Amino acid sequence: MENKHILKLLKQTAKLMELFGENDFKIKSYNSAIYNLEKADVRLADLDQSALEKLDGVGKSIAASIAEIIETGSLKQLTDYQNKTPEGVMEMMKLSGFGPKKIKLIWEDLGIDNLTDLIEACKQDKIAALKGFGAKSQDKMLESAKFLISRRGFVHYREAEKIAEALIEHLQELTDKNFVSTTGAVRRKMEVIKPIELLVGAKEKSKIKSSLEKSANYEVNEKLSGPYKLKLREKETKAEIDIYFTPEENFANELYRTTANPQHLVHQTDKGESLYKLLKQENFKSEEAIFKAADLPFIAPELREGLWEFEMAKEGNMPKLIETDDLKGILHNHSTYSDGANTLERMATYCKELGYEYLGISDHSKTAAYANGLQEFRVKQQHEEIDELNKKLAPFKIFKGIESDILNDGSLDYADDVLASFDFVVASIHAQLNMDEKTATERLIKAISNPFTTMLGHPTGRLLLQREAYPINHYAVIDACAEYNVIIEINAHPWRLDLDWRYVKYAIDKGVMISINPDAHETKGYHDMYYGVCVGRKAGLTAKETFNALSQKEVEAHFNKKKEAALQLIKS
DNA sequence: GCCGTTTTCGGCCCGACTGTTTTCAGTCG
Numbered sequence: 001m002e003n004k005h006i007l008k009l010l011k012q013t014a015k016l017m018e019l020f021g022e023n024d025f026k027i028k029s030y031n032s033a034i035y036n037l038e039k040a041d042v043r044l045a046d047l048d049q050s051a052l053e054k055l056d057g058v059g060k061s062i063a064a065s066i067a068e069i070i071e072t073g074s075l076k077q078l079t080d081y082q083n084k085t086p087e088g089v090m091e092m093m094k095l096s097g098f099g100p101k102k103i104k105l106i107w108e109d110l111g112i113d114n115l116t117d118l119i120e121a122c123k124q125d126k127i128a129a130l131k132g133f134g135a136k137s138q139d140k141m142l143e144s145a146k147f148l149i150s151r152r153g154f155v156h157y158r159e160a161e162k163i164a165e166a167l168i169e170h171l172q173e174l175t176d177k178n179f180v181s182t183t184g185a186v187r188r189k190m191e192v193i194k195p196i197e198l199l200v201g202a203k204e205k206s207k208i209k210s211s212l213e214k215s216a217n218y219e220v221n222e223k224l225s226g227p228y229k230l231k232l233r234e235k236e237t238k239a240e241i242d243i244y245f246t247p248e249e250n251f252a253n254e255l256y257r258t259t260a261n262p263q264h265l266v267h268q269t270d271k272g273e274s275l276y277k278l279l280k281q282e283n284f285k286s287e288e289a290i291f292k293a294a295d296l297p298f299i300a301p302e303l304r305e306g307l308w309e310f311e312m313a314k315e316g317n318m319p320k321l322i323e324t325d326d327l328k329g330i331l332h333n334h335s336t337y338s339d340g341a342n343t344l345e346r347m348a349t350y351c352k353e354l355g356y357e358y359l360g361i362s363d364h365s366k367t368a369a370y371a372n373g374l375q376e377f378r379v380k381q382q383h384e385e386i387d388e389l390n391k392k393l394a395p396f397k398i399f400k401g402i403e404s405d406i407l408n409d410g411s412l413d414y415a416d417d418v419l420a421s422f423d424f425v426v427a428s429i430h431a432q433l434n435m436d437e438k439t440a441t442e443r444l445i446k447a448i449s450n451p452f453t454t455m456l457g458h459p460t461g462r463l464l465l466q467r468e469a470y471p472i473n474h475y476a477v478i479d480a481c482a483e484y485n486v487i488i489e490i491n492a493h494p495w496r497l498d499l500d501w502r503y504v505k506y507a508i509d510k511g512v513m514i515s516i517n518p519d520a521h522e523t524k525g526y527h528d529m530y531y532g533v534c535v536g537r538k539a540g541l542t543a544k545e546t547f548n549a550l551s552q553k554e555v556e557a558h559f560n561k562k563k564e565a566a567l568q569l570i571k572s
Numbered sequence: 573g574c575c576g577t578t579t580t581c582g583g584c585c586c587g588a589c590t591g592t593t594t595t596c597a598g599t600c601g
Binding site: 025056057096100131137303372432434 | 599
């Protein structure tokens with residue numbers, strides 16, 4: 001069992017303890033144990049009770065809880081809390097800007113236990129009247145509640161892909177393997193998904209239906225299901241799933257039709273008819289045959305949005321889309337120096353084991369106190385360790401980086417001589433996220449214009465399905481990156497995927513390099529780069545435009561050139 | 573609940589921000 005799962009249950013427990021008004025210090029000790037365990041470079045499942053008790057912040061009671069989770073996969077204390085909490089209240093706990101204490105008050109004083117009633121209460125000014133609330137809180141709560149309702153049933157791509165893969169495996173046991181596929185948004189690798197769509201040959205329809213009805217993992221929605229469609233819900237994540245059935249001779253046509261964004265299908269072929277109409281004329285054997293009939297090159301599923309794929313096809317140079325194998329190094333990563341879970345050495349050796357040529361370590365900078373950001377003397381210590389490791393691991397190389405906080409006024413949080421000691425600087429915003437578009441854009445552009453800024457980190461700060469992006473003028477920000485020779489990252493964490501792929505295309509057109517960065521806080525995080533590759537492909541990204549597809553030598557040359565220019569500039 | 577000691581009891585991770593207060597609690601990264 002992974003640490004992540006254990007910590008997830010402990011976090012839920014701590015949150016619910018707060019909702020039920022447990023002793024504040026008891027809650028604090030849970031949170032401090034979680035805080036320490038997130039940074040602990042150990043595999044909890046390998047430890048017994050007495051070894052667990054020796055960990056920082058873990059005593060007898062929490063050690064016993066961890067042991068229980070390892071043994072049974074669950075925690076009775078947590079289950080008891082969950083049984084006492086209405087589903088609607090659990091949903092209310094996700095309101096951004098409101099923690100368990102505020103939710104507790106609303107639940108207890110007003111008896112509100114779901115988002116719909118909460119919205120009604122906001123409209124009737126009942127929330128603003130509560131102690132500790134006011135008009136502003138009420139407005140924020142209303143907005144946040146509406147946001148949550150609009151995201152119901154959505155899951156992140158990572159979850160959608162996992163659920164789809166498991167379901168496909170199940171279906172392939174019941175019917176002809178060749179007639180089972182993902183389709184729709186999940187096949188187009190969208191960043192968030194609702195519903196997860198699958199296309200299946202109709203031959204074993206009834207067998208599939210009864211098998212799914214018996215399954216413990218899914219609920220079949222009888223009302224919304226019909227002869228050509230099964231509507232399900234995955235129980236654990238509440239993800240919505242649509243399974244379409246189609247006669248096998250029509251499979252390729254249906255796969256093509258249901259995969260594409262409707263905008264794609266209205267495209268007129270050279271014969272002056274839409275792709276949609278073409279599909280009605282003939283049952284094709286494969287998608288390749290459909291493209292051939294339309295006199296088009298093969299267009300990868302993730303590009304079928306009706307945005308720019310036909311323009312690419314017309315120019316006769318369909319891009320060879322980026323693949324994970326094209327990436328030669330991993331930039332923007334954290335270690336135990338700040339808030340990462342693994343040591344610098346482990347991060348480096350694992351990166352090397354995976355076959356990469358280089359690693360860029362960019363721990364948090366000093367302003368990020370919550371993340372144990374690096375004071376100047378610790379920067380120096382880290383650089384000494386990197387020099388040692390580089391001797392040991394050569395020809396593999398660790399680049400000295402930093403994720404420098406962009407302060408409110410757009411400046412970075414180290415003096416020039418410290419900034420100059422890094423090979424590269426990722427500039428990111430972590431605090432004061434509630435800016436208007438003008439302020440946020442100016443703040444970013446000021447940071448981009450800093451001669452030491454190598455790369456812009458997660459440009460909008462969004463957390464998909466959880467926190468809206470702060471508004472920015474993407475075009476102005478990207479133009480600034482082009483002007484100041486700054487790389488933009490696609491932060492590949494499945495909750496971020498920021499820069500959004502819709503703007504990656506603009507960045508490419510402007511000649512801005514894109515770096516696919518995992519923002520890894522543990523070795524396992526490296527594998528998230530796959531999700532960055534998925535969204536990069538949607539924008540038509542190729543290896544040529546991807547910074548970390550460059551070799552170690554090329555990356556080094558870029559870093560050096562940028563730094564020399566910066567030093568020249570501050571001298572003059 | 574955990575920790576550390578001047579060892580069985582008292583204090584508890586950091587700093588900023590927000591919106592509510594009228595000095596501070598709650599939330600967040």
